[in-house]
Amino acid sequence: MEYQVNYINPEIKLSNYTGKLFKTEAAFDDHLLVWLISGETKIIQADERFIFGGGSTFLIPRNQLATIINIPKDGLPHKAVAMHLSVKRLREFYGTENRKQKVAPNRIFSFKKHPLLESCLASLIPYFEMQENFPENIASLKITEAISILTTIDKDIDSILANFEEPDKIDLAAFMDKNFMFNMPLEKFGYLTGRSLTTFKRDFHKIFNVTPQRWLTKKRLDLAHYELAEKNKKPIEVYYEIGFENLSHFSYAFKKQFGYSPTELIGQK
Template identity: 65%
Template sequence: MKYIAQYITEDIKLSCYEDSFFKSDIMFDQHMLVWFISGETKIVQAEATYFFKQGDIFLIPRNQLATIINYPKNGQPHKTVVMHLSTARLREYYAKLDIQPQMQTARKILSYNNHPLLESCLSSLIPYFDMKELPQDIASLKITEAISILRTIDKDVDNILANFDEPGKIDLVSYMEKNFMFNLPLEKFGYLTGRSLTTFKRDFQKSFHSTPQRWLTQKRLELAHYQLAEKNARPVDVCYEVGFENLSHFSFAFKKHFGYTPTELLSRQYKA
């Protein structure tokens, strides 16, 4: 995979994937504002699946789990401008304002497709990526501009950007049943359910009577079987969407669990 990243600061980057495919499971520690220059992205979350393409602009709230699958398109690489809206910077911004964010039960990805103000702000960053000497505070000014635009065009965005609460202790069973397909370190699952790693493992054993890794593997394989048998999905798509890192490992684990490979299951479906 050929990956190129250029930075204005650590919070603003131009990201480019030139290979045919890139997949990762991510927990977003910071809000991310993304502008698509070329390529396509599929973002799979527990509650929804999103598709983004050239010209799209969207905001991913922090502390979200997602599987990200990036593709080139029409001979062009997957290329985006990504702006991180860090908690520290947002605290500084909102310190001057009297804002009381409302609690939100779910933080979905917000789309601002082709909005002229945001597009102008983000596209104006392009010349800076090739400059060796940058105007002082240009990154800070651009991030402040982006936040101000978001607040102008979306009256509810303060409920996301001005909410600095960390995840509290939540019901482990319902959370894991909803998010088991995301291949993340157990420490991340612990953090998102309001637990230390030790407490997470202890509570998990008590709730599921199994180790996290054994339970996660079984749940992912069961979901994969359903996707293959009921929806005739391609093994390569199923593999990445249920939380496996590569197709060979997925096929091996699938056959060990069910006694036949994903390809053999599909062949049976076609013959039936």
């Protein structure tokens, strides 16, 4: 089996992937604390990229659009423990404590090696071998322990974890121009811009005078054309970074828009 996920409970999982690469595009509903045991993870955001190797620990904040590419490396599978830090859990942790908040930075958090954090996450491994259901009270303790350690080792983390606000209505054109390459459902784009799906579609048409689907496809293909023609990238390097699920669909859509395939474009140079 190329991809396997073992769950301690719905909030804690161990993934093991042995294929060439595994890609997902997401804006998670929960903060995701990841301990990468082996392999490599690339995270692509609109204006920044991250590469994490085995032994890394990082936090993907909720509602952050990103393409996540997991790759086995050095003969080892991509193996990682992921813990969901939900708003519900965080509200229980922070309670009524009044912490002065900074503006939450729009970035991935990477944590330096720390014995408390490493031991907390490593202690989860034996539980994945259990055949019976993992007790909820112990899972809750593990999540609370992880949150406590994060707030101890990184004083800036409260600005992310203690921020329970939902997305406000923001400039739709600016957001879409920045994030069009992420293959999200329209409902998610609407939510992240502070709109219902109906309002999102209405506002989008007012601004761009075209449907979101057509606009997104054209923008992604224009970017792909630039990457191929000007940056000398290969089609297989481009398609999964601009919101296409597979190479054949990308090639078909590219030829339909430009009249020639990605390989023909490269051959013209």
